[in-house]
Amino acid sequence: MKGWRIPKMQPSRRAFLKLGVATAVASATRFSGAEAAGSGTGAAPLDQFGYNEIELLDGPMRQQFEANHSLFLGLDDDRLLKPFRQRAGQPAPGEDMGGWYDNSPDFDPHGTFHGFIPGHSFGQYLSALARAYAITGSQPTREKVARIVRAFAPTITTRFYDGYHLPAYTYDKTSCGLIDAHQFAGDGMALKVLDAATDAVLPHLPPKAMSRAEQYAQPHPDEAYCWDETYTLPENLFLAYHRGAGDRYRDLAVRFLEDDLYFNPLSEGKNVLPGEHAYSHVNAFSSAMQAYLTLGSQKHLLAAQNGFAFLRNTQSFATGGWGPDELFRKPDSGEMGESLKRTHFSFETPCGSYGHFKIARYLLRVTRDSRYGDSMEQVLLNTILGAKPIREDGFSFYYSDYNHIFANKGYHRDKWPCCSGTFPQITADYGISSYFRDADGVYVNLYVPSRAIWTRGSARVTLTQHTNYPYEPATQIELSTAKPEPFTVHLRIPAWAGAKMTVAVNGRRIDAPLTPGAFTAINRTWNDGDRIEVEFEMPMALEAVDPQHPDVVAPVLGPIALFALGRPPSPLRRSTLLAAAQTARGSSTWSVETGNGSLVFKPFAAIQEEQYRLYHEVEA
Numbered sequence: 219m220k221g222w223r224i225p226k227m228q229p230s231r232r233a234f235l236k237l238g239v240a241t242a243v244a245s246a247t248r249f250s251g252a253e254a255a256g257s258g259t260g261a262a263p264l265d266q267f268g269y270n271e272i273e274l275l276d277g278p279m280r281q282q283f284e285a286n287h288s289l290f291l292g293l294d295d296d297r298l299l300k301p302f303r304q305r306a307g308q309p310a311p312g313e314d315m316g317g318w319y320d321n322s323p324d325f326d327p328h329g330t331f332h333g334f335i336p337g338h339s340f341g342q343y344l345s346a347l348a349r350a351y352a353i354t355g356s357q358p359t360r361e362k363v364a365r366i367v368r369a370f371a372p373t374i375t376t377r378f379y380d381g382y383h384l385p386a387y388t389y390d391k392t393s394c395g396l397i398d399a400h401q402f403a404g405d406g407m408a409l410k411v412l413d414a415a416t417d418a419v420l421p422h423l424p425p426k427a428m429s430r431a432e433q434y435a436q437p438h439p440d441e442a443y444c445w446d447e448t449y450t451l452p453e454n455l456f457l458a459y460h461r462g463a464g465d466r467y468r469d470l471a472v473r474f475l476e477d478d479l480y481f482n483p484l485s486e487g488k489n490v491l492p493g494e495h496a497y498s499h500v501n502a503f504s505s506a507m508q509a510y511l512t513l514g515s516q517k518h519l520l521a522a523q524n525g526f527a528f529l530r531n532t533q534s535f536a537t538g539g540w541g542p543d544e545l546f547r548k549p550d551s552g553e554m555g556e557s558l559k560r561t562h563f564s565f566e567t568p569c570g571s572y573g574h575f576k577i578a579r580y581l582l583r584v585t586r587d588s589r590y591g592d593s594m595e596q597v598l599l600n601t602i603l604g605a606k607p608i609r610e611d612g613f614s615f616y617y618s619d620y621n622h623i624f625a626n627k628g629y630h631r632d633k634w635p636c637c638s639g640t641f642p643q644i645t646a647d648y649g650i651s652s653y654f655r656d657a658d659g660v661y662v663n664l665y666v667p668s669r670a671i672w673t674r675g676s677a678r679v680t681l682t683q684h685t686n687y688p689y690e691p692a693t694q695i696e697l698s699t700a701k702p703e704p705f706t707v708h709l710r711i712p713a714w715a716g717a718k719m720t721v722a723v724n725g726r727r728i729d730a731p732l733t734p735g736a737f738t739a740i741n742r743t744w745n746d747g748d749r750i751e752v753e754f755e756m757p758m759a760l761e762a763v764d765p766q767h768p769d770v771v772a773p774v775l776g777p778i779a780l781f782a783l784g785r786p787p788s789p790l791r792r793s794t795l796l797a798a799a800q801t802a803r804g805s806s807t808w809s810v811e812t813g814n815g816s817l818v819f820k821p822f823a824a825i826q827e828e829q830y831r832l833y834h835e836v837e838a
């Protein structure tokens with residue numbers, strides 16, 4: 219999925235104002251290939267569905283959501299609250315959680331991460347539970363949200379952040395949990411608690427967003443004091459403002475927009491990603507999008523679009539993952555390819571996927587460019603869907619490993635890392651990432667087993683999708699309505715789709731051309747029981763890791779990267795990789811004869827404990 223054009227912005231400030239909103243947006247979304255549909259029209263962003271309006275049907279996504287929901291619902295309240303109570307000087311019963319979550323003097327930035335950021339992920343667990351309640355209506359989940367908000371409130375003190383490595387980082391997650399408890403679990407106390415938490419952190423925050431370089435330039439007791447992520451604060455601060463927490467949250471959000479070193483140059487088309495910490499700087503794009511949505515700031519929309527284009531064009535593996543060793547790399551340096559030999563930390567998977575989904579959702583809603591949906595699908599199928607479940611003792615899946623010499627799946631060394639916070643959040647967001655809507659109809663973004671139920675005018679509409687995609691290159695969508703209802707169903711036609719892709723309604727192929735990299739619109743009066751059948755053509759391709767390593771390639775079939783199991787011979791012939799074929803329709807196994815035995819491939823999500831290799835050296 220290379221080739222996202224970086225728009226050349228920008229005209230002078232005056233010309234920019236004269237050009238107006240529409241032109242600025244249109245120029246920013248002009249990628250190579252298909253023109254972005256719908257952008258530049260000044261149309262309102264697509265709406266997100268409510269968490270309660272989308273249901274995942276049986277399948278791996280629902281399994282991941284349910285596993286995370288049940289794990290965090292079952293976590294002991296006292297353990298969750300322990301570091302907060304300890305730092306407030308209160309009785310703190312319960313066992314330590316372990317890992318990053320504890321208060322402990324053990325932490326060493328070059329050694330153990332035990333005690334790294336006490337209580338850091340509490341807000342994410344709270345957020346995930348609030349979203350899970352909105353999805354399932356589970357009363358025990360709502361009660362747990364209410365209970366932990368009330369137990370957290372009396373622990374709040376500004377002393378919590380004394381000698382604390384990353385105050386903004388933890389506050390960002392705490393505030394997310396509290397606004398979600400308010401919004402999605404109807405917790406009437408959560409915004410008041412947020413106010414107290416905000417008062418407590420303010421004396422510990424710098425006057426503006428600080429880059430890592432700026433933090434290193436200041437005196438610091440140890441290196442971890444230089445890793446705070448103030449530049450990710452605005453998204454949740456703007457959301458707090460939108461959800462009624464008050465004007466000071468909007469003002470704080472503006473204060474922490476990292477314009478000087480990040481958004482200004484990005485908006486001007488300068489790639490300032492190299493050298494930056496990967497996940498938090500992708501997460502920051504969502505702050506830019508909130509600045510656009512809240513303040514109407516075109517500059518921040520451009521910064522997010524350009525940043526995402528740089529991410530896709532210069533930082534991404536064939537899986538859609540990015541940021542080896544959590545760092546962005548210099549384009550055309552060959553460092554992506556070199557990383558295959560040097561690290562096992564190829565993509566920070568739960569956090570990276572969560573950040574990727576958030577920014578892609580914002581950009582898709584604003585631009586209606588389906589390729590943001592393509593990138594979500596790629597990251598879903600090739601990364602997060604293959605994450606191992608979080609263990610009850612806190613060991614969590616963190617990095618996807620694309621190492622050339624030896625790669626397999628494992629757990630992070632330290633319990634309860636950052637990725638244990640984002641994993642339950644992204645699995646709660648699977649549903650709302652799958653469909654969008656506007657006044658005219660519905661957008662089908664992800665081809666996943668799911669059901670959307672919503673009201674159009676006076677009609678209740680249900681859209682049910684059954685699919686074994688990508689193991690079968692097809693999906694079936696059934697509409698059900700109490701009475702005939704006119705609206706448009708938009709289907710994402712993936713940019714990789716082959717010319718043989720077809721869409722049929724009630725068995726009749728639609729006439730409209732299917733343009734890869736755009737949504738196709740089916741506008742008609744829908745009757746109860748109408749069916750849409752989609753058959754994809756998934757071409758096989760070889761994707762080089764970077765331009766400096768044209769002979770180090772991964773086989774990619776439509777949206778999925780195929781990982782070879784075991785220790786395949788090297789080098790391989792291109793024609794061998796391209797000949798890999800699925801063992802049966804619906805199977806998760808592909809194979810090819812090498813003359814040296816058969817070589818077996820699986821997508822990341824189908825790999826368990828096996829050793830595997832993503833990229834191969836090829837000849838001819």
Ligand SMILES: [Zn+2]
Nearest residue numbers: 566569636637
């Ligand atoms: Zn993480």
